[in-house]
Amino acid sequence: MITLEDVRDAAQRIAPFIRHTPTIAVDATSEPTGVDRLGLKLECLQPTGSFKVRGATNKLLTTPKEQLAAGVVTASGGNHGLAVARAARMAGVAATIFVPKSITPPKVAKLKLLGARVEIIGEIWNDTNRHALDFASREGAAYFHPFADPAVVAGQGTVALELLAERPDIDVVLVAIGGGGLISGMGVALKALKPSIRLIGIEPEGSPTLKASLDAGHVVRLPAVTSRVATMSCAETDPAVFELVRDHVDEVVLVSDEEMLEASRWLWFEFGIAADLSGAAGMAALRTRHFVPDAAASVATLVCGAGPDGIG
Known part of the structure; x- marks a missing residue:
């Protein structure tokens, strides 16, 4: 599907339109995390509040203008929709964003503030x-x-390019999974530049799309999706994405919605970071010890999306 050169080309293309987000150390916390060297890559600081602005902007900049004349459309649990709405504003065209009923009200409000037409329909993203x-x-x-x-x-x-440039010593990276686009893109870059890195995917217990497919050895459609985390709920991934995940991801672990909520609250309490539940998925896996890295490992986890879930 893609190569390291595709990722490098994308980085140059989108650089004027996104933020280089920091990776901060997890230290001086009120309770131990169980990881001595841990960093948070704050993609929640991107325009629209998530890493999704990277992919949507690259898509916009590689789409011929004549194809944009009738506007842009997508289906999203929220974060990708926000990024596409921003891309449409950059292009000066209309955006129509279809979202499932499980989307959080703050994301709907934000979509409308960006000028998007919002259609709420379907129980899960695939519908x-x-x-x-x-x-x-x-x-x-x-x-x-x-x-x-x-x-x-x-x-x-x-x-991944930013993360390795800032933290070349990194040994383990934890990434939340919805459909698999983020972890597959990062996997291509990380494994090409530092093959020894361990890449760990995090999925909701109620939407184990990639884990079920990896366990089966092929793409499967989940019989039901029960997670309430719209940004991570997907009944079936894409075959090409599955192949990238199979070839580049070392392990996929599951966390509950409640564990992500508690991790989101912890991020707000300890750092004043307003993470949505997907943004707290990596910390949820570490705090619950669903994933335990080697004691000497340098670990990074993405706070991939912003939201008020853990505030209050």
Whole structure:
């Protein structure tokens, strides 16, 4: 699907339109994390509040202008929709964002503030996506897939370039999984530049899409999705994304929605970081010891999305 050069090209292309986010040390906390060397890559500080702005911007900049004339459309649990709405504003065209019923109200409000038309339909992303595809076909709008488009995946992979440039000593990286676009893009870059790195995916117990597929050896559709985390809920991934995950991800672990909520609250209490539940997934895995790195390992986890979930 993509190569390291695709990720490097994307990094140069999108640089004027995104932020280089910091990686901060987890230290001086009120309770031990169990990891001596731990960093938080704060993608929650990106425009629109998540890493998704990288992929959506790369997709916009690689789409011919004539294909954008009728506007852009996508289906999203929230974060990708926000990034696409921003991309549409950059291009001066309309954005229509289809979202599932499980989307959080703050993300709907933010989408509308960005000028997007919001259509709330479907219980999970896969159902919602069918409506987005129908709209794209009917209206001629440019469709921006949230995780199975090579331009989007390459854009998400640029997170890895920044992380390694800032923390070349890193041994383990934890990444939340929804459809798999972020972890597959990062996996291509990380494993090409430092093959010894361990890449750990985190999925909700109620939406173990990639873990189920990896265990089966092929893409499977989950019979049910029960997680309430819309940004991480996906019944079936894309075959090309599955292949990248299979080839580059070392392990996928599961956490509960409640464990992500507690981790989000912890990030707010300890650091004043407003993470949505997907942004707290890596810390949830570490705090609950669902994943335990080697004692001497240098570890980084992405705070991949912002939200008020853990505040209050």
